[in-house]
Amino acid sequence: MGTNQHAFKVVADGSITTPKGYKAGGLHCGLKKTDRHDLGAIVSEVPAVAAGVYTLNAFQAAPIRVTRDSIESDGLLSAVIVNSGNANAVTGKQGEADAYEMRSLFAEKIGVPAAHVAVASTGVIGELLKMDKVRDGISRLPEKLDASEAGADGFCQAILTTDLVKKSVCVAVEVKGQTVHIAGASKGSGMIHPNMATMLGFMTTDANIGADALQQLLRRATDLTFNMITVDGDTSTNDMLVAMANGLAGNEQLSPAHPDWAAFEAAFVYVCEVLAKAIARDGEGATKLVEVQIRGAESDEAARAIAKTVIGSSLVKSAMFGADANWGRIIAAVGRSGQQVNVDTVDVRIGDIVTLEQSRPVAFDEEAALAYLKGDTVVVIVDLHMGGSSATAWGCDLTYDYVRINAAYRT
Amino acid sequence: MGTNQHAFKVVADGSITTPKGYKAGGLHCGLKKTDRHDLGAIVSEVPAVAAGVYTLNAFQAAPIRVTRDSIESDGLLSAVIVNSGNANAVTGKQGEADAYEMRSLFAEKIGVPAAHVAVASTGVIGELLKMDKVRDGISRLPEKLDASEAGADGFCQAILTTDLVKKSVCVAVEVKGQTVHIAGASKGSGMIHPNMATMLGFMTTDANIGADALQQLLRRATDLTFNMITVDGDTSTNDMLVAMANGLAGNEQLSPAHPDWAAFEAAFVYVCEVLAKAIARDGEGATKLVEVQIRGAESDEAARAIAKTVIGSSLVKSAMFGADANWGRIIAAVGRSGQQVNVDTVDVRIGDIVTLEQSRPVAFDEEAALAYLKGDTVVVIVDLHMGGSSATAWGCDLTYDYVRINAAYRT
Incomplete structure (x- = not known):
């Protein structure tokens, strides 16, 4: 126990x-x-x-x-x-x-x-x-x-x-x-x-x-x-x-x-x-669990909506499959979530690796990022620095196998 | 000309x-x-x-x-x-x-x-x-x-x-x-x-x-x-x-x-x-153009929202790649669009092939459907029989190549 x-x-x-x-x-x-x-x-x-x-x-x-x-x-x-x-x-x-x-x-x-x-x-x-x-x-x-x-x-x-x-x-x-x-x-x-x-x-x-x-x-x-x-x-x-x-x-x-x-x-x-x-x-074709934490949001609803938008992005999911620390896709998803975002105060972390701080790109160790992203669980943390609300969403990567499984499911 | x-x-x-x-x-x-x-x-x-x-x-x-x-x-x-x-x-x-x-x-x-x-x-x-x-x-x-x-x-x-x-x-x-x-x-x-x-x-x-x-x-x-x-x-x-x-x-x-x-x-x-x-x-990895026509909707907004939901469905897109006349995924997408739908009056056509009429499955020629779906343009027509509004949306299939392209874009 x-x-x-x-x-x-x-x-x-x-x-x-x-x-x-x-x-x-x-x-x-x-x-x-x-x-x-x-x-x-x-x-x-x-x-x-x-x-x-x-x-x-x-x-x-x-x-x-x-x-x-x-x-x-x-x-x-x-x-x-x-x-x-x-x-x-x-x-x-x-x-x-x-x-x-x-x-x-x-x-x-x-x-x-x-x-x-x-x-x-x-x-x-x-x-x-x-x-x-x-x-x-x-x-x-x-x-x-x-x-x-x-x-x-x-x-x-x-x-x-x-x-x-x-x-x-x-x-x-x-x-x-x-x-x-x-x-x-x-x-x-x-x-x-x-x-x-x-x-x-x-x-x-x-x-x-x-x-x-x-x-x-x-x-x-x-x-x-x-x-x-x-x-x-x-x-x-x-x-x-x-x-x-x-x-x-x-x-x-x-x-x-x-x-x-x-x-x-x-x-x-x-x-x-x-x-x-x-x-x-266990998502169809998934090779890993992806967890997206949104922090510092103005409301629970905003935090939830943003978390769901990021976790649902096909481009973010493909990047996760490719072990690519592509934070640009993460913030592009944040930006299209329909929620108010202060575009100058966003931090993005992938695991412990800081990739964006106060909306400024941070040089990071690509080797370390690759090693982390190749693991079976990836945590993405986005801090908006706008308020005290947070939310967590879970998903998986988008892989060849997802396409294979769903291109031939009925037949 | x-x-x-x-x-x-x-x-x-x-x-x-x-x-x-x-x-x-x-x-x-x-x-x-x-x-x-x-x-x-x-x-x-x-x-x-x-x-x-x-x-x-x-x-x-x-x-x-x-x-x-x-x-x-x-x-x-x-x-x-x-x-x-x-x-x-x-x-x-x-x-x-x-x-x-x-x-x-x-x-x-x-x-x-x-x-x-x-x-x-x-x-x-x-x-x-x-x-x-x-x-x-x-x-x-x-x-x-x-x-x-x-x-x-x-x-x-x-x-x-x-x-x-x-x-x-x-x-x-x-x-x-x-x-x-x-x-x-x-x-x-x-x-x-x-x-x-x-x-x-x-x-x-x-x-x-x-x-x-x-x-x-x-x-x-x-x-x-x-x-x-x-x-x-x-x-x-x-x-x-x-x-x-x-x-x-x-x-x-x-x-x-x-x-x-x-x-x-x-x-x-x-x-x-x-x-x-x-x-x-020319969508990333696409092998075909998919056109979704929504007809008989209660309003232009409803028609547009439903058309966008169907064209955006990863499951519908995967089925198109697999040349699978999977109308169940089409109506599942219609059903989650957030718009009012009369669940008893929906027709679904894939090209000229009627697959659902008044929400009842219609037996269709699977060979003919396969031949049509293997083409480079697929038209899906959903008639809701609720009103006089319509909308058309365009997209493409979801393929292995989409994943390949996006798993490795930045690197």
Whole structure:
């Protein structure tokens, strides 16, 4: 276990089944052409308080509507079922009927009300689900569910598309002396952009927490983490982040007024940040994680907008791939962000290397810069010296492989 | 000569020196590492009414400030001088002094007031101009100027950076029986995005036209053409489009009230559109021109915003490179444009191939789609069936070569 200043601990081998009362699993039902897992579920042994945030894309996929329907019915979820290989998006009435059938079939199978099941899908847009394969998969899914590491692993595999690695994290935090766990799993690699991108995220916690507090916390954490990553500027039809809190830790109910709220919030945001950064690092074709910190901005909104503009710049991303300390592209992106900038007071650092100070180029050690930029994580820090606000955004480099992956995805 | 419905003619071998009274030329002074031209100028034998539009990037390069200063002094220009290989951007007081020195040295050389000379630069950001080379180049430049095709060609070469082709066009239009020529040359390949990208454009005309009419026409034409192209979403510090009208055609002065205004306007916009499309087609690494037409939108603003979102999508651009009729990415981009969309009434055509009708996928001939998408121009038409507004945007595909070019540009 690692520790940090926020009084929570990272559980080294933790997963979405580490919090009490959760099982998970996955299997291959035939939606993917390869034999990789493409159907998975998380199940809580008791109904969990639930919260969700969804894509802002006008073309919301059918499972988004079904999950929203479930969470809005009585605020509780017992399970989420997820398929990859097909997004069930732009599939009309039949797609909606299919998503509702996934929900009811799985609910019946595990003996819970249909409205206590959320549905998520990711994959190709505009094709109907092969429901014979989905039905067969759902019939076999319950036997795959277990509370071990293997169950969580199976689920994490089942939600991947072009992702190269599974993304999962678990932390432990004390609430009035009671240990509470918060865990999450996510997927996302392309079509990633602030405001919920092609990403799915699922969080489990055994904390006892009020529904409103959970929804507000999920939204705040999303704004600080998932909404600050970008891979390619495209926002998907299927993005969804769902949190379940089943209360089995037995802690005193959490709300913003609770003395341990700050610790719980920090732990919750940390889980989201780890998952979001893992998505950015695993961006399609990416060779490195890029972090952009904007400091000294006039407002949080300005800091966020500038950070997102820099992290989303194709020219900055290409320079990162080429290990090129091209600060000119960084400030060109700052300059087109639409935010007020004092063009005479900007500092730019790449790692520890100062390249621009008070908007004046600084001679730097190109060899050292090259060595730093060849690493697997690059931090860019822009200080505007205009105010006290800051923001951080995460992304990745733009590579040949991004083009290769996306030039041939559908075929 | 070709003709079209707008009553103007394209001059087949025309160039920026076809309008009466203009000379142009270029040479290699040493700002580029290769021996390609990197300094050029256009000179009018009499002061020309002038208009300019400039980058909206907060970090405006020094030459932008100098050109604005020149045009705002008395609205006249006798010449523009342009260098490539160095953007003279983020170069502080010295950069500004250098741009003013370029202006005064060349003005003196050709015997005109300094305020009648515009300056433009394009290339690497954040490095001071090698003024010894610029001074030497300016001393030799006048002897390169001539009114022939060769002079125009030398200028067109001198303004290129990563461009692969020269971009130039000339049209002829009748104004009360008098032939007037309008010509333009442009450069731009990367850092291209709506709202004036890394592009330079220079228009010459021998028309007699009022200064206000020219400025308004330039702005309107820019909105319809240069501001509707994107290569990579990045907007440069140096963008500039300057038009000079020297009146030597001897026509009755043009203004919007003139009976031939519509024909002149159409010809002027056409010149801008040809230059803008040429920049899009020559986008860094591009293998094809992509045109996105949005129809049936609720407003011009909505149509423009949606067109720009689709043309700017990295996923759409990658699919175009892969000749993949991936309409799902097209509508995902429409859906994240931030504009109101009726998600049940959208048609998508790729060339003549209908892929989505009333938001329902249409089975189409994949072979025919592949053959069409392998061509050098792809037209995507999205009809929203919501209103009567439309817009067109131009861009290019995203390719391995874009990444290669930009991963190694500075080094």
